[in-house]
Amino acid sequence: MLRLEKKLFTKIDGTPMTQKEIYNSLVGKKIIFSDGITVKIVQWLPGNKNMYNELFKRYPRYNGVNSIKDVNNNINENIIELLENSKSKTKNEADYLNRHTINKINSFDTRSVSLYDGSKAYDLDFSIAKMQDGTYVAYAKRNLSINNELLKKIKKRSTYE
DSSP states (O other): OEEOOOOOOBOTTSOBOOHHHHHHHHTTOEEEOTTSOEEEOOSEETTTEEHHIIIIISOOEEESOSOHHHHHHHHHHTHHHHHHHOEEEEEEEEOGGGTTGGGTEEEEEEEEEEEEOSSOEEEEEEEEEEETTSOEEEEEEEEEEEOHHHHHHHHHHHHHO
16 A cells, blocks of 8 residues: 655645646656566657656546546646556457557556555556567556555554554
8 A cells, every 4th residue: 555645746836736747757767667568668669658747637447536637636636656556457468459559568567556645545457568569658547446455554553653
């Protein structure tokens, strides 16, 4: 479980970065998973696929989440730590109906991480694209759901501390 910190991405003049500026600052970043796979954050995929729209701007499918925009922005500001702490859920899921062939994607891995934002606990799945050349790209936030059991454990633990 990862506790989200309010990351403050700032420009040289000290003003906060926009979500787009945050994403642009992360392009080229490599993340090494505990299972040895290296994943990269990229700006574009073949077929003119803008990855900002996929990985940052688009919301994951969500269940029971009221303020999805705020939660999504908070996730984006902590995305490196969330990816680094994610665990493999499924590997080599076929590209459904070959919809991503133009983007040179062979298959997708799904990784999962639990997180706490100070008031609610969630489970988040990421889609990681396996490219035709064998490299991996952080593709999208896939599913986000409330984890009430984890929240109960956190509250119980904090009562005793």
